[in-house]
Amino acid sequence: xxxxxxxxxxxxxxxxxxxxxxxxxxxxxxxxxxxxxxxxxxxxxxxxxxxxxxxxxxxxxxxxxxxxxxxxxxxxxxxxxxxxxxxxxxxxxxxxxxxxxxxxxxxxxxxxxxxxxxxxxxxxxxxxxxxxxxxxxxxxxxxxxxxxxxxxxxxxxxxxxxxxxxxxx
Numbered sequence: 094x095x096x097x098x099x100x101x102x103x104x105x106x107x108x109x110x111x112x113x114x115x116x117x118x119x120x121x122x123x124x125x126x127x128x129x130x131x132x133x134x135x136x137x138x139x140x141x142x143x144x145x146x147x148x149x150x151x152x153x154x155x156x157x158x159x160x161x162x163x164x165x166x167x168x169x170x171x172x173x174x175x176x177x178x179x180x181x182x183x184x185x186x187x188x189x190x191x192x193x194x195x196x197x198x199x200x201x202x203x204x205x206x207x208x209x210x211x212x213x214x215x216x217x218x219x220x221x222x223x224x225x226x227x228x229x230x231x232x233x234x235x236x237x238x239x240x241x242x243x244x245x246x247x248x249x250x251x252x253x254x255x256x257x258x259x260x261x262x
Contacts, residue, residue: 125162130185132160134178148177150239169232172215173239209249212236216253216262223260230257 135145135156142160146153149170158164166174175182183190216229233254240246256262 119165121162124165126188127165127185128160128162130180130188131156131166131174131178134175134180134185135160138178140178145174145177149173150242167231167235168219168228169215169235173235209247209253212249212253213262216257222262226257226260229262230254233257 135142140148142153142156146156149156150173151166151170155166159166165171171185172182175185181190216232219225219228219232233250237246237250240250253262
């Protein structure tokens with residue numbers, strides 16, 4: 094028999110822990126702090142919620158929800174937010190470190206996750222090959238949604254997904 098009470102009351106902890114950047118339950122104060130840092134970087138860059146959402150590949154309502162502490166973005170999406178705003182993901186996560194991230198090479202500045210090599214580097218930076226498979230699959234799912242929203246899912250996405258699922262990346 095399913096324990097509905099237990100499932101309903103432990104689901105938020107499971108969801109909060111699945112984001113990869115946060116382990117365990119994230120309190121409202123922490124979510125608000127992350128949201129404040131996202132908003133601060135967005136406004137400093139001069140972007141509206143709609144403009145940031147378009148660059149990241151999400152709905153403007155998601156940006157609003159994150160900025161108001163309703164939830165937190167997935168690890169991959171957080172990286173995209175940091176890139177779009179010229180900040181660092183570490184600063185958004187923890188409030189520590191430099192608010193500004195060094196500017197990437199001009200070729201990658203506009204769309205750092207549009208190439209196979211860039212995505213492989215990102216996934217390798219998450220954990221060594223064969224480790225943290227669920228986090229990597231979650232990041233790839235976010236990438237798939239973003240690329241699909243742009244209208245095209247490149248063939249290399251399937252290759253990377255296969256490599257992650259089989260522990261080769």
